[in-house]
Amino acid sequence: MLESFIVPLLAATVQSGTPILYATLGEILTEKGGVLNLGVEGMMSMAAFAAFFVTMTTGNPWFGFIAGGIAGVFMAALHGLVCITCLGNQVVSGLALTILGVGLCNFLGTPYIGTATEGFDKFSFPVLSAIPYIGDIFFRQDALVYVSYLIPVLFMFFINRTSLGLAITAVGEKPAAAAAVGLKAVRLRWIALLGGGFLIGLGGSYLSLAYTHLWANGLSGGRGWIAVALVIFAFWRPGRAVFGAYLFGGVMAFQLRLQAVGTHIPSSLLLMLPYSLTILVLIFSAMRGRSGNAPAHLGINIEPEG
């Protein structure tokens, strides 16, 4: 049971959770600076395509991985142009970004559907993969999963221990006060938004470079929306985001495995699990009043002085 079911399940959990983890951390960074970005789904789609395309043309998946991040930055810049520069509505702009990203990547990607590329294959991490169980679960993955283990740690250090991270948090909480002590509020928002866009883009890269090695429309498959919901579940904390991403990854992997074992539970109910969980999580967070953890100025634009 342990070796034939639970260990493979947990290994699959880590893989399913990884793209969501990148995207959730990206959205947390974005929101820490005070910008609500509902365009994650579209950003991941565009990033997945950019990653695929650059890998196909250069033959180097690491270039593709970074290209996905850059695509995320470009998409985030569009959002910033509307919301930070032109003071447009953040919700509307984010939704538009999703529609744009999903549509554009389908349009650009149509000639390449089913085209396979280089990508990241699983390999056993030296030494660590020999640890019983833990090695099988965490250290027989692809390179992008290993990278994803570092990101939450770096993220926590950045947001809590560096002056830039603290300044971004201050701008998300009280931009006026931040500006009063001489912080450049608008510039900090841009940094958080573009940095977050880069991480969200990396999540998209994961889909076309590691999850599958080929291009297909609709690769994102709703994972961007799950990431947006997970930010609330995580109370804007990176540690909880890791837990949340793996929880969702686990539920996705679990329902397929339960079917493979042979169960009498209707598959429709099992397939609903990740989405039911999303709703439960939102209700639970609201009941505990923890949405009060949100940056106080989340979604509110910074009006220019005078």
Next chain:
Amino acid sequence: MRKVLLMVAVAAMSVMLASVAFAGAKKDKVKVGFVYISPVGDEGYSYAQDQGRKAIDALPWVETSFVESVAEGPDSERVVLNFARKGYDMVIGTSFGYMDPMVKVSKKFPKTAFMHCSGFKTTPNMSNYFGRMYQARYLTGIVAGMMTKSNVIGYVAAFPIPEVIRGINAFTLGVRSVNPEATVRVVWTKTWYDPALEKDAAISLLDMKADVITQHQDSPGPQEAAQERGKYSIAYNSDMSKMAPKSHLTAAIWNWEPVFKNAVEQLRDGVWQGNESLWWGMDQGVVDIAPYGSMVPQNVKDKVAEAKKAIVEGNNAIFVGPLKDQNGKEMVPAGKSMTDPELLGMMWFVEGVIGNTK
């Protein structure tokens, strides 16, 4: 009273109109418009339909055009209507959900011929067509049954509807005809095309010791999973050997050319009819299995060739009693065959399938 009379008259007229058979004159040139659910791409369902289109487009008197990625529902009605308005002689819609929109448009354009794939509604100028894919599934089942070592075969399934269930059952009957020990495990994804999810589903089956994977969806996700694990895979819709050359044993494939060719020839000769349901099989070449991968040994090929001959000659209807369901209950008694309506409504798994139909 006058109003009532008027209504009766209108009703009578519409009945008369509806009963008029499709009156086609002989034509020198036939223009056909195709509507596809997904991009034509490199592989899969729409690709297979488009191969059929290309085959008839090569005829000097046929002109074709197509619209891809057309969503079911209102979008498809607009596209079908547009073809009819532009004076196309025939509109072919290839997805189940185009059925009602096509019925609607066919009534407005009684001089245009409509062909709908996989549905059940017809009108005087609309017929439907599909193929007996279960025959090809049965043959791929024989391949799987002979190639498996673990006696566990994984089936990544789309939606629990009769078409898919019939395919799983025929496949399983093929497997068990050569290997009564083997079982077929089913995982539903409730998708037609989601490469990541379908790949995950295949991995979950591989983790359950499956060493041959087959699928119903369009994406090569399951093929990729099998190849990564060094196991075997059997594709569907079209040959996917390009995606997974090391694992691809064969595929259950469509060949729509005979259906389309027959339709345009009838249209040219002025003898095409609406209200028909074509359900052609391997004998007409509509379904077949793809060329084998190099790992398939000769004895497997011989066994399949033998079974194919029996199917083509009408000596193996596949769903022939005694058939038991997965709980061992007898569903079809010895000596009886399932009828077409029974096959079209099949919602239970045969013995040897592990999974549930909900």
